[in-house]
Amino acid sequence: MGSEQDFLAAYDPRHYDPVAVTVDVVALTIRDGVLNALLIQRGQPPYAGHWALPGGFVRAADGEEDLPDAAARELAEETGLTAGLLGRVHLEQLGTYGKPDRDPRMRIISVAHLAFGPELPDPQAGSDAAQAGWTPVAQLQAPGATRKLAFDHARILADGLERARAKLEYTPLATAFTGEEFTIPELRAVYESVWDEELHAGNFHRKVLSVPGFVESTGETTERGGRRGGPRAKLYRAGDARLLHPAILRPSREDDVR
Amino acid sequence: MGSEQDFLAAYDPRHYDPVAVTVDVVALTIRDGVLNALLIQRGQPPYAGHWALPGGFVRAADGEEDLPDAAARELAEETGLTAGLLGRVHLEQLGTYGKPDRDPRMRIISVAHLAFGPELPDPQAGSDAAQAGWTPVAQLQAPGATRKLAFDHARILADGLERARAKLEYTPLATAFTGEEFTIPELRAVYESVWDEELHAGNFHRKVLSVPGFVESTGETTERGGRRGGPRAKLYRAGDARLLHPAILRPSREDDVR
DNA sequence: AAGAGAAATACTCGATATGAGGATTACTAC
DNA sequence: GTAGTAATCCTCATATCGAGTATTTCTCTT
Numbered sequence: 001m002g003s004e005q006d007f008l009a010a011y012d013p014r015h016y017d018p019v020a021v022t023v024d025v026v027a028l029t030i031r032d033g034v035l036n037a038l039l040i041q042r043g044q045p046p047y048a049g050h051w052a053l054p055g056g057f058v059r060a061a062d063g064e065e066d067l068p069d070a071a072a073r074e075l076a077e078e079t080g081l082t083a084g085l086l087g088r089v090h091l092e093q094l095g096t097y098g099k100p101d102r103d104p105r106m107r108i109i110s111v112a113h114l115a116f117g118p119e120l121p122d123p124q125a126g127s128d129a130a131q132a133g134w135t136p137v138a139q140l141q142a143p144g145a146t147r148k149l150a151f152d153h154a155r156i157l158a159d160g161l162e163r164a165r166a167k168l169e170y171t172p173l174a175t176a177f178t179g180e181e182f183t184i185p186e187l188r189a190v191y192e193s194v195w196d197e198e199l200h201a202g203n204f205h206r207k208v209l210s211v212p213g214f215v216e217s218t219g220e221t222t223e224r225g226g227r228r229g230g231p232r233a234k235l236y237r238a239g240d241a242r243l244l245h246p247a248i249l250r251p252s253r254e255d256d257v258r
Numbered sequence: 259m260g261s262e263q264d265f266l267a268a269y270d271p272r273h274y275d276p277v278a279v280t281v282d283v284v285a286l287t288i289r290d291g292v293l294n295a296l297l298i299q300r301g302q303p304p305y306a307g308h309w310a311l312p313g314g315f316v317r318a319a320d321g322e323e324d325l326p327d328a329a330a331r332e333l334a335e336e337t338g339l340t341a342g343l344l345g346r347v348h349l350e351q352l353g354t355y356g357k358p359d360r361d362p363r364m365r366i367i368s369v370a371h372l373a374f375g376p377e378l379p380d381p382q383a384g385s386d387a388a389q390a391g392w393t394p395v396a397q398l399q400a401p402g403a404t405r406k407l408a409f410d411h412a413r414i415l416a417d418g419l420e421r422a423r424a425k426l427e428y429t430p431l432a433t434a435f436t437g438e439e440f441t442i443p444e445l446r447a448v449y450e451s452v453w454d455e456e457l458h459a460g461n462f463h464r465k466v467l468s469v470p471g472f473v474e475s476t477g478e479t480t481e482r483g484g485r486r487g488g489p490r491a492k493l494y495r496a497g498d499a500r501l502l503h504p505a506i507l508r509p510s511r512e513d514d515v516r
Numbered sequence: 517a518a519g520a521g522a523a524a525t526a527c528t529c530g531a532t533a534t535g536a537g538g539a540t541t542a543c544t545a546c
Numbered sequence: 547g548t549a550g551t552a553a554t555c556c557t558c559a560t561a562t563c564g565a566g567t568a569t570t571t572c573t574c575t576t
Binding site: 441443486 | 520521522523524525526527
Binding site: 458464468482483485489490504507 | 563
């Protein structure tokens with residue numbers, strides 16, 4: 001690394017060796033009361049046949065796009081989710097992964113994103129994918145998990161899950177997993193699925209209604225009771241709060257993480 | 259974007275147009291009770307003469323480095339902070355900024371990092387910088403702020419500040435701004451500087467001692483009382499908690515952010 | 517050397533939030 | 547109908563918080 005090269009590089013970065021930038025997406029939804037992540041089966045090496053997060057290269061010169069746009073495009077391309085469905089999907093940046101050896105081809109830096117949506121349909125495998133499908137995260141995180149994800153995607157998925165779990169506590173994010181209108185028990189089911197913990201129905205109900213701006217009543221109720229009985233529940237929609245205060249804390253979290 | 263090119267690009271990303279990756283660092287420290295950010299004055303175009311966050315290109319092929327290492331290197335190179343000083347500095351990833359037009363030279367994606375340290379010395383301007391210095395953030399955030407930062411660095415700085423303020427609430431991060439041993443009032447001064455709010459001394463004291471694992475007593479006290487009087491304070495060091503529970507909440511935060 | 521002022525620490529009290537459990541009531545399934 | 551389930555509401559003991567006060571030990575000034 002001579003200083004002449006350094007100087008040129010500072011002035012025109014093309015003098016450095018090439019780096020590629022990808023976006024990967026941890027997409028989460030709840031299906032049949034279980035938290036699922038979207039995975040594709042790779043059709044091309046490296047890691048052909050392995051399961052991986054949907055993602056791909058960011059378009060640079062031609063059709064330049066911002067990172068969130070690239071993430072939305074990859075999500076759509078590789079899974080067949082259409083613009084209409086993407087409309088109700090929450091998308092945010094998760095973090096960037098750049099260990100030198102994370103991809104055997106070359107230096108690839110991946111900007112991971114996190115997406116949440118209400119019960120989404122089965123995807124269609126896109127260009128680069130042999131298959132695409134929703135997979136219960138419990139299957140992936142279990143001790144003897146069978147599917148080993150490609151690259152460092154297991155780590156990215158774990159980080160995404162922890163982010164999602166944490167954000168349920170202090171943001172109204174849970175409503176991104178429900179339909180436009182929802183009942184308090186449905187909202188509770190979201191928390192229980194994502195946290196994988198049972199919550200006290202009465203206390204949860206009281207808490208949700210007492211946090212300003214979390215939900216607002218529609219004045220309506222469901223048409224029928226629950227499938228196993230019980231009265232009709234009142235319907236709510238998301239309120240205008242962007243942060244929940246006081247937060248809705250996870251019960252367990254082994255007291256503190258030390 | 260023909261599909262042939264897409265195929266090649268998927269297989270070998272070098273077929274896409276070049277993208278460069280930089281790291282930028284929002285470094286914060288407290289000097290004379292005031293929160294300061296580290297800025298350099300650019301010596302080269304673009305934005306020559308403007309102030310900016312320290313940062314630079316990630317080394318790819320030769321001397322490949324992980325992103326946090328690149329951030330630490332840039333911090334050291336551009337400011338003359340030595341390894342010894344960096345030892346006590348907390349460094350974490352902040353986020354990645356990739357708008358297509360954020361740099362006039364070419365498509366540059368910047369992985370921003372956040373660094374905190376105890377009262378750090380004045381930096382030495384490095385290779386690429388005409389000057390380098392600590393600047394009170396109040397000067398930069400004030401309505402009629404004079405120094406307009408280069409690129410999108412004002413946004414990155416603002417995001418870093420908000421991250422720092424938020425993390426003081428639920429992590430023991432404040433101890434990264436103090437010396438190895440500190441008093442409760444010193445810790446309170448950190449919170450007050452970063453949050454720019456006055457805290458109730460008695461309640462803060464009670465709270466800090468009641469959160470498990472936040473601080474542990476050394477059994478010692480300061481040699482002298484405060485400069486304006488008062489008894490000697492007991493000394494503490496950071497405990498083993500990685501999360502504070504219950505959190506130490508900012509008083510104001512205009513109730514909730516809507 | 518004494519007195520004033522400041523600050524570290526501790527304590528009190530009312531308001532609020534939380535966890536656990538119970539009570540009531542409206543549904544579904546058989 | 548009857549049993550079982552679940553939505554909603556309520557109670558109560560405990561924990562936490564904001565605000566204010568008290569005590570004590572310093573430094574600084576005169």
